[in-house]
Amino acid sequence: MAFPLLSLIVFLPAAGAAVVMLLRSDDAVRWVALGVTVLDLAFAIVMLAGFDTGTSEMQFVEKHPWVPALGITFALGVDGISALFVFLTALLGAVSVLASWIAIDRKVKQFMVSLLAMQALMLGVFSALDLFLFYVCWEAMLIPMYLIIGVWGGDGRVYAAFKFFLYTLAGSLLFLIGIIVLYLQGGKTFDILTLMALDLPFDVQSWLFFAFLVAFAVKVPMVPLHTWLPDAHVQAPTAGSIILAGVLLKMGAYGFLRFSLPMLPEASVHYSTLMMALSVLAIVYGGLLALAQDDLKKLVAYSSISHMGFVTLGIFALNPLGLQGSILQMFNHGVTTGALFLFVGLIYERTHTRSIADYGGLMKVAPVYTGFLALFVLSSMALPGTNAFVGELLVLSGGFAANFALGAVAVLGALLGAAYLLGMYRKVALGPASVGARFKVRDVNGREMAAILPLAVFVFWVGLYPKPFLAIIDSSVTHLLQQVHDKGSGR
Amino acid sequence: MTAAALLPSILASLPEIIVVTGACILLIAGQFVPKGQDAVLVWASVAIVLLAALATFTVSSGAQPAFAGMFVADPFSVFFKSLFYLAIVLTFLLSRKYADIEGIGGSEYYVLLLLALSGMMIMASATDLLSIYVGLELMVLCTYVLTGFLRREQRSNEAALKYVILGAVSTGIFLYGVSLVYGLTGTTQLDRMATAVTGGPPDPALLLAVVFIVAGLVFKIGAVPFHMWVPDVYEGAPTTITAFMSVGPKAAGFAVILRVFLNPLVAGSNVWIIVAVIAVVTMALGSFVALVQDNFKRLLAYSSIAHAGFAIFGIVAGGADGVASVMLYLLIYTFMNLGIFGAVIMMRNGNFSGEVIEDYAGFAKMHPGLALLMLLYLFSLAGIPPTAGFFAKFYVLVALVERGFVVLAVIAVLLSAVAAYFYIRIVMVMFMREPERAFEPALTPLVGITLAVTAAGTVGIGLFPAWFLRLAQQSAFGG
Numbered sequence: 001m002a003f004p005l006l007s008l009i010v011f012l013p014a015a016g017a018a019v020v021m022l023l024r025s026d027d028a029v030r031w032v033a034l035g036v037t038v039l040d041l042a043f044a045i046v047m048l049a050g051f052d053t054g055t056s057e058m059q060f061v062e063k064h065p066w067v068p069a070l071g072i073t074f075a076l077g078v079d080g081i082s083a084l085f086v087f088l089t090a091l092l093g094a095v096s097v098l099a100s101w102i103a104i105d106r107k108v109k110q111f112m113v114s115l116l117a118m119q120a121l122m123l124g125v126f127s128a129l130d131l132f133l134f135y136v137c138w139e140a141m142l143i144p145m146y147l148i149i150g151v152w153g154g155d156g157r158v159y160a161a162f163k164f165f166l167y168t169l170a171g172s173l174l175f176l177i178g179i180i181v182l183y184l185q186g187g188k189t190f191d192i193l194t195l196m197a198l199d200l201p202f203d204v205q206s207w208l209f210f211a212f213l214v215a216f217a218v219k220v221p222m223v224p225l226h227t228w229l230p231d232a233h234v235q236a237p238t239a240g241s242i243i244l245a246g247v248l249l250k251m252g253a254y255g256f257l258r259f260s261l262p263m264l265p266e267a268s269v270h271y272s273t274l275m276m277a278l279s280v281l282a283i284v285y286g287g288l289l290a291l292a293q294d295d296l297k298k299l300v301a302y303s304s305i306s307h308m309g310f311v312t313l314g315i316f317a318l319n320p321l322g323l324q325g326s327i328l329q330m331f332n333h334g335v336t337t338g339a340l341f342l343f344v345g346l347i348y349e350r351t352h353t354r355s356i357a358d359y360g361g362l363m364k365v366a367p368v369y370t371g372f373l374a375l376f377v378l379s380s381m382a383l384p385g386t387n388a389f390v391g392e393l394l395v396l397s398g399g400f401a402a403n404f405a406l407g408a409v410a411v412l413g414a415l416l417g418a419a420y421l422l423g424m425y426r427k428v429a430l431g432p433a434s435v436g437a438r439f440k441v442r443d444v445n446g447r448e449m450a451a452i453l454p455l456a457v458f459v460f461w462v463g464l465y466p467k468p469f470l471a472i473i474d475s476s477v478t479h480l481l482q483q484v485h486d487k488g489s490g491r
Numbered sequence: 492m493t494a495a496a497l498l499p500s501i502l503a504s505l506p507e508i509i510v511v512t513g514a515c516i517l518l519i520a521g522q523f524v525p526k527g528q529d530a531v532l533v534w535a536s537v538a539i540v541l542l543a544a545l546a547t548f549t550v551s552s553g554a555q556p557a558f559a560g561m562f563v564a565d566p567f568s569v570f571f572k573s574l575f576y577l578a579i580v581l582t583f584l585l586s587r588k589y590a591d592i593e594g595i596g597g598s599e600y601y602v603l604l605l606l607a608l609s610g611m612m613i614m615a616s617a618t619d620l621l622s623i624y625v626g627l628e629l630m631v632l633c634t635y636v637l638t639g640f641l642r643r644e645q646r647s648n649e650a651a652l653k654y655v656i657l658g659a660v661s662t663g664i665f666l667y668g669v670s671l672v673y674g675l676t677g678t679t680q681l682d683r684m685a686t687a688v689t690g691g692p693p694d695p696a697l698l699l700a701v702v703f704i705v706a707g708l709v710f711k712i713g714a715v716p717f718h719m720w721v722p723d724v725y726e727g728a729p730t731t732i733t734a735f736m737s738v739g740p741k742a743a744g745f746a747v748i749l750r751v752f753l754n755p756l757v758a759g760s761n762v763w764i765i766v767a768v769i770a771v772v773t774m775a776l777g778s779f780v781a782l783v784q785d786n787f788k789r790l791l792a793y794s795s796i797a798h799a800g801f802a803i804f805g806i807v808a809g810g811a812d813g814v815a816s817v818m819l820y821l822l823i824y825t826f827m828n829l830g831i832f833g834a835v836i837m838m839r840n841g842n843f844s845g846e847v848i849e850d851y852a853g854f855a856k857m858h859p860g861l862a863l864l865m866l867l868y869l870f871s872l873a874g875i876p877p878t879a880g881f882f883a884k885f886y887v888l889v890a891l892v893e894r895g896f897v898v899l900a901v902i903a904v905l906l907s908a909v910a911a912y913f914y915i916r917i918v919m920v921m922f923m924r925e926p927e928r929a930f931e932p933a934l935t936p937l938v939g940i941t942l943a944v945t946a947a948g949t950v951g952i953g954l955f956p957a958w959f960l961r962l963a964q965q966s967a968f969g970g
Contacts, residue, residue, distance in 0.1 A: 067957045069964060070889065110859065136876040143870055146915065150923045158923050162915070169875075169911055173904035176885070180892045180900070 005050075006060045006076040009043045009086065010123045012036060013093065017116035026108040030101060033112040037094040037119065044090035051083050053471045056479030058129060058193065059083075066133070071189045075129035080476030081257055081327060084469065085126040085250060088334045091454060092246040093119045096239035098451035099342050103238050103349055104152055111152055114144040115239060122247050126254065131179050131190040138251065139172055145240070145248070153235040160228075160235035167218055167228040175215030178208045182263065196262040199487060202270075209267035212260050219252030220308050223282045233301035234354075238345025241297065245304050246338035250330045253311045257327070261315070262480060265487040268318070273403060275316035280406045280413070282309030287416030291423075296344045296354045299424055300337060303380065306413055307333050307388075313410055314395035318484060322398020323477045328469060329391030332379075332462060336388055339376040339455040343369070346448055351439040356424060361433030366443045370429040372452055377425045379459045381417045387462035500557035503564040505550050506543040506572065507612050513539030514605035521598020529597075533587050533937075536601040537580055540608070544576045560680050561619040570966035571615035571746045574822055575739055579608050581829050581944065582735040584937040585836050589731050592839055592933065595640050604735065607633035611743035620669045620679040620704070623747050627665075627711065630740055631658050638728040638736075650727025657720045658710070665707020671700035681750060701762055704751060711744035712799050715773040725792035726846075730839065733788060734832030737795045738825040745802060745821055749814055752806055767807045771902055774800025778910040787835055787846050790913060791828070794872060797910050798824055801887060804903050808890035815967040816886040819960060823871075823883040826948030831868040833941045834861065840933040848917055853926025861932060862921050864946050871949045873914040874907050879952035886960070 016036030023029050052059060058077035066074040078086055096115060104111045121144070124137035142165055150161030179190075185204065186195045200208070218225045233241050261268050286306030293299040311333065314326025346369065347362075348354055363370040379386035382393075392414060400407035444452065462469055501508065517535055524531050547569055556563050582604065590600060610629030617623040635658065639651025669679060675697050676684050710717035725733045752766070777797025784790035802824075805817035838845025845851070855862035871880035884907060891900040952959050 065957075067960060069957065069960050070886075107856075107859075110855075136881070139881070140876045142875055143866075146918070147922060150919060158919055161919070161923070162912075165915055166908065166912060170905070170908045173908055174901065177888065177892065177897065177900050177904060180885075180889055181897065183889070184893055 002060070002062075004062050005043065005047055006078065006086075006127050007062055009040060009047065009090070010076065010120055010127060012040045012043065013116040013119035013123070016040075017113045017120070020109060020112050020116065023109065029109045029112050030097070033116060034094065034097045036116060037090070037097050040119070040123075041090040041094050044087045047078070048083060048087055048472070051078075051472060053080070054475065056080065056475040061129065063129075066130075070132075071183070071191075072132045073130050073191065074133060075191065076127045077129045078127055080473040081480070082126045082254070083472055084327065084331050085247075085254060086123060088250070088331055089119065089122045089126060089247050091458075092242055092334060092338050095338060095342065095451045095455065096242045098447060099242060099345055100237060100239040101447055103345060107151065111148070111237075114147050115243075118144040118148070118243060122243075122251075125251055129192050131183070131192055131195065131259075133190075134192070135172075135176060135179055139169075139176075141248070142168055145244075148240040148243075149232055149236045152237040153240070155235075156231065157235045160231040163228045164232040167225070171215045171218035171225070174211045178211035178215075181211075182208060192258070196483065198263065200264070200266075202266050205264040205267035206270070209260060209264045209271060212255065212264070216252040216255040216260070217278075219255070220249060220312060221252070221305065222278050222309075222312060223285050223305065226282070226286075226305050229305060230298055230301045233304070233341075234295060234297045238341060238348075241301075241341040241345070242338045245300075245341055246334040249304060249308055250334060253308065253315060253326065253330055256312070256315050257323075257480065261318075262483045265484040268316070268484060272316040272318055273406075276313055276399070276403055276406050279309045279311075279313035279316065280409045282306065283313070283410050283413030284309075284416065287413050287420065290420040291416060293420075294356050296347075296356055296424070296428075297341070298354075299356070299420060300340045300344060303340075303417065303420065304333070304337055306417065307337065307380075309413065310392055310395045310410065313399050313406070317395070317398035317402035318481070319398050319401055320477060320481060321394050322402065323481065324470060324473060325391050325394025325396075325398055327473045327477065328462070328466065329388065329395055331458075331469065332387040332391045335455050335458045335462075336376055336379045339372075339452065339459075340380060342451060342455075343373050343376065346444065347441075350441050356427050358438075359428040359434075360431045361429070362441070363429045364433040365441045368443045372444075372456060373429065374425065375456060375459060377421045379463070381421045382414060385460075385463050387459050387466075390462060390466045499555060500562070502550055503555060503557035504562060504616070505546040507609050507616075509543045509546055510539060510605055510609040510612065513542070514602050514609065517598055517605065518602045521602065524598065529590065530587060532598055532601050533583050536583050536605060539605060540576050540580055540583075543612075544573070547572050547576075556618065558622070560682070561622040562613070562616050563618050564616055566966040567750075568612075568616040568746070570818055570822075570963065571742060572612050574742050574825055575608055575611050575615070578735060578739040578742070578825050578829065579604060581833070581941045582731055582739075584941045585734065585829075585833055586731045587937050588933050588935045589729070589836050589839060592841075593641060593729060595729060600637070600640065603633045603637050607637070607735075607740070611739055614743040615746040617747070618681050618750065620672065620681070623751075624662075624666065624669065626743075627747070628662065630743060631662070631711070634732070634736055634740060637732045638724055640729050640732065641727075644727075646727040647729070648727075650724045654720050654724045657717075661707050661710035661717060664703050664710075668700045668703025668705075668707060671696065671703065675700065698762070702765065705748075705762065705765065708744060708748050708751065709769060712741050712748065712803075713796050714769050714799050714803060715776050715796070718773065718776065718796050721796055722789050722792040725795070726786060726788045730788065730832065730836045733791075734829055734836065737791065737828050737832065738821075741795070741799065742821045742825065745806075745817060748806060749817060753809065753814060763807055763809070766803060767896075767899060770800050770803035770807055771899070771906075772800075773797070773803060774903065774906045774910075776800075778906050778913075781910065781913045784913070785848055787848050787851075787917075790848065790917075791831065791835075794910070794913070795828065797906070798828075798872075801884060801903060801907065804891055804896075804899060805887040807899065808887070808894045808896065810890065810894065811964065811967050812886075812890040812893060815960070815963040816883075816890040818967060819886055819956075819963040820883040822959065822963070823879040823948070823952055826945045826952070827868050827871040827878070827880055830942060830945030830949060831865065831872065833938060833945060834865045834868065837861075837932045837934055837938050837942075838930070840931050843928075843931070848920055850928075851917065851921050852924035853921070854930060855922040856926050857930050858932065861934070861942075864942055865921060866918055867946060867949055869914040869918055871953070873911040875911070877950075877953045879949050879956070882953055882956045882960075 613626030
């Protein structure tokens with residue numbers, strides 16, 4: 001029996017949460033939480049280092065019986081698609097602990113417990129090889145996230161927390177029925193790999209596709225199921241926003257990749273144009289909304305909707321370029337948007353305002369801050385040399401290949417991105433130093449740098465030398481497309 | 492019947508005999524317990540129940556029919572009896588301090604609970620409509636009195652009176668159904684009823700009889716349209732009794748319904764359509780009306796209606812999985828519902844009633860540990876994994892979809908999304924409001940034990956459902 005590395009990665013934050021519960025001092029809580037997340041990140045790196053890029057098989061597989069009477073197992077494993085997200089989750093976990101170091105000043109213990117519980121469940125989602133386990137983790141996340149938004153959020157936090165909870169719950173309940181139908185169709189097993197090999201009739205596939213779609217589209221979020229997102233993002237504390245944007249949104253897209261495409265290939269092919277159209281709608285609509293925002297956090301939130309549109313566009317382009325691009329873009333979005341939320345949080349801690357109109361000339365008082373902000377803004381608008389350029393280019397090439405008209409409209413979205421991001425940067429960072437006159441703004445300190453730097457590294461690394469990242473996802477993407485096209489277009 | 496023939500029957504019903512005898516002894520001996528020594532009563536009652544439990548697990552196992560086929564001690568009844576023991580022991584533990592605060596101590600309280608327990612046990616074991624009736628009446632008569640136990644409180648008296656009148660009507664309906672069955676088939680025994688009518692389309696009069704019986708039973712589990720008594724009685728009764736009634740007698744009602752429904756006579760008819768409608772309407776009514784409740788006990792009353800609705804979906808599914816899913820649901824519900832009621836009972840201290848949801852504002856800030864426990868129960872009631880409440884619902888849904896009732900399953904989950912709202916609203920009040928008062932929960936060691944047991948059940952079954960699932964599956968009969 002191999003060393004259970006994935007179990008270690010998944011359960012470490014949970015164990016950390018239990019330890020944190022026993023601590024008394026707030027500082028001890030912070031340090032233990034940081035230690036746990038950094039250690040977890042280290043294990044995730046070990047996992048990536050030992051990852052074999054030459055195969056599309058599941059790796060680091062563990063399997064234990066859980067509820068044998070119903071065919072439920074505790075099965076973990078990663079392939080090229082999930083490995084990257086396990087790493088991203090671990091990375092953002094450590095970043096969010098750093099981001100809440102002083103931002104969270106009351107009920108620190110409860111906050112860190114929620115954060116660590118969240119971490120364990122998110123890792124569980126990405127490494128589950130059992131549909132039941134996947135659903136349990138997916139749904140259980142509602143509890144800590146509800147608390148993170150509702151207890152430590154801004155003024156409208158209660159409303160935002162309710163909206164987040166009910167939207168996601170309502171979405172995933174249909175998914176639950178879909179899972180049960182799939183379970184019975186597949187001969188009473190929740191094993192994801194077995195279910196992928198199923199050959200379901202088209203009408204069953206269609207029904208399941210839409211049952212899954214609701215759950216995933218709420219999480220992504222796809223227009224028109226996106227309205228929870230601005231509220232949740234704006235009201236959540238910084239760490240909550242980072243996790244929401246960086247990891248939670250990816251879960252919807254991951255759901256498409258892991259379940260919809262391989263298990264329901266015919267339906268995926270059949271509805272791909274519809275899905276691409278919805279994606280392009282999200283790109284343009286999200287961009288337009290972002291253009292109209294005065295609240296920094298809302299702007300980043302709407303930009304997320306737009307960027308996730310690229311991700312789903314790439315997925316339903318159903319060609320190698322699109323899929324590779326969208327997986328890479330998910331990673332990029334986690335890094336870049338996570339960073340942008342971090343930056344909004346950092347400046348909010350100092351000025352207690354998020355209104356763009358209150359800022360101006362920030363560069364003169366906080367040059368390091370604005371310098372890094374520029375980097376992430378440029379990355380977010382996909383400037384060549386940054387990470388998002390690679391991802392977006394791949395997605396758009398895939399999109400053009402699949403549907404020329406929709407691809408062309410998507411390019412518009414990229415232009416919109418440049419408009420709202422540069423506009424925001426100009427108003428906040430450049431111009432006369434009006435912000436310095438009203439607020440005492442200090443530049444970033446060492447702890448904040450520690451949160452920023454790793455993210456900045458990935459902006460350049462993926463931007464300049466994406467090969468190792470593409471290598472991780474490559475075989476799995478090829479395998480996935482084979483699954484889709486073998487079964488999907490056969491009839 | 493000779494003495495030798497009577498012996499197996501006595502062995503089979505030994506637990507019931509122990510409980511009834513113990514209750515009678517306690518009634519007399521309890522008069523000699525000096526004031527202020529009420530703890531003795533609690534421990535004596537617990538001892539009686541444990542003795543009965545011992546008898547249940549050792550002597551009277553095996554499915555031999557007793558008392559000429561009116562009574563059976565099969566695994567099905569053992570499962571339900573274990574559930575009753577659990578519920579009543581936890582109720583005893585919760586009652587000790589609460590009884591002092593409300594001034595309702597005295598041996599009668601414990602004796603009536605024990606007698607209600609014996610009624611429930613008879614219901615679980617009954618295989619004849621008449622023995623079902625005897626158990627049912629024994630149980631409800633005790634709960635009528637217990638509901639009105641807060642003698643000086645108008646609410647309590649009113650609740651008891653409503654309960655008696657409506658209960659008597661429903662019992663009358665049930666008995667009328669029984670008389671019709673007897674007239675048409677010449678027997679009241681469940682097995683013989685089935686053989687009496689095999690072959691040919693079911694007699695419409697027989698269907699009518701079944702509907703009457705169903706109506707009588709549905710009243711006991713508080714399902715629509717016979718739910719009207721539930722909110723008033725739950726609100727008016729002493730909270731410990733409410734806690735007990737929401738799990739014990741309700742489970743007993745389900746035990747009888749399962750037995751009657753899985754009878755081929757009923758299973759063969761189209762009565763499942765009625766049951767499906769009852770399930771949907773019950774769940775919808777419970778969920779939607781609970782949304783607007785301010786009183787915690789009333790909210791839990793509607794929540795218990797909604798949960799009854801969900802469990803009825805398992806009956807609609809039928810089959811071995813359907814039965815097992817209802818049984819597991821009731822077991823899990825016992826843990827989580829007694830847990831949340833335990834928390835409400837604990838809040839009752841001095842002049843503070845803890846019955847209004849707003850009373851809990853900021854509770855998490857003052858008592859983070861207790862608030863975490865309540866959070867656990869509430870999310871479990873809402874059916875969010877990894878708590879047991881999720882697995883309970885999940886298994887019912889599996890049973891439903893397996894039988895092809897996909898639409899019903901969709902309705903069930905959508906309604907449970909509605910229900911989730913009012914549970915998380917309580918969480919919101921506890922965690923996201925600032926405290927307005929100091930809380931002094933009456934957290935005695937006994938209450939602490941209750942909360943620990945229920946929390947362990949709520950988390951434990953959620954994370955490791957395998958053993959409990961197998962237990963329910965093995966205890967379920969039919970198929």
